[in-house]
Ligand SMILES: Nc1ncnc2c1ncn2[C@@H]1O[C@H](COP(=O)(O)OP(=O)(O)OP(=O)(O)O)[C@@H](O)[C@H]1O
């Protein structure tokens with residue numbers, strides 16, 4: 446499998462980052478749900494996919510192409526493997542960045558068996574010529590292999606066995622419409638609810654043979670940013686702590702103490718997230734302040750603040766991006782236990798933004 450090169454940046458060493466590192470990849474294989482019944486949450490997607498796959502099975506046909514979109518760590522790779530398992534079909538795994546030339550794709554396509562699932566991760570990062578070849582393969586199960594160059598070049602059509610393409614992307618918006626339209630079923634994965642993440646934690650704890658109580662699981666789930674991969678990662682760190690500092694059993698106190706050591710707070714914010722919020726509140730009175738200024742204040746690159754810290758802060762309703770700059774919301778003040786300046790509390794500061 447091909448992993449994004451951003452994996453090697455400092456950002457991915459954060460415990461709450463949703464990108465998989467090497468340790469994750471090994472453990473993830475063991476913790477992956479194997480069929481739809483084991484897959485937690487995403488009710489709508491599960492119900493729809495179940496229908497698609499059942500109907501195909503009943504017809505004795507190959508399932509329609511499936512596009513899975515959603516943030517990292519929400520279960521796209523997992524679902525692709527489940528699709529193959531449910532169809533009792535083999536699966537071939539590749540990724541957009543691994544396909545440099547159309548010829549690479551032709552080689553893969555022409556070696557597929559009938560009914561095989563082709564999982565194309567990061568499908569939005571495929572090259573243009575490969576993409577065009579894929580259009581025809583998806584629609585007509587045919588590719589044109591170009592032999593020769595210049596005016597003498599000829600296209601030799603090659604029939605392909607029917608297969609199921611499962612494409613995954615974190616950026617559905619970047620897919621060209623002709624490609625998007627060729628998928629028979631598109632599933633958008635949402636962030637998970639705390640209750641669903643609790644079930645993920647319980648399930649993983651059982652597989653890892655760790656004892657955990659309900660409050661312990663809830664504590665980990667609440668700090669997992671709606672993401673199963675992060676829930677599993679936090680669980681492993683809490684397990685370490687429980688083994689060394691407690692009797693191995695994970696309770697709420699053990700989970701909270703462990704995650705305090707790793708600087709993951711009650712809402713799932715880590716050191717960088719909190720540094721950004723603290724600077725915004727303490728140095729700039731809650732904003733508005735420009736991104737560059739904010740980045741200098743926390744000693745980070747502009748991009749790090751914008752791409753690593755801000756998306757989650759915005760999603761949590763702690764920070765807003767406005768035309769005049771970054772602004773803290775009332776929730777940010779209360780999360781850090783600070784009192785907003787009087788002008789804001791009175792509603793004439795950023796009151797217009799929050800309808801206070
Ligand atoms: N619905 C789920 N139920 C239980 N565990 C899950 C679920 N979804 C994901 N996981 C766990 O989270 C881990 C990460 O999921 P997965 O690798 O499928 O994410 P992804 O969407 O492919 O991420 P990326 O975009 O980084 O490739 C899996 O190993 C699995 O253990």
Ligand SMILES: [Mg+2]
Nearest residue numbers: 521522523566
């Ligand atoms: Mg994946």
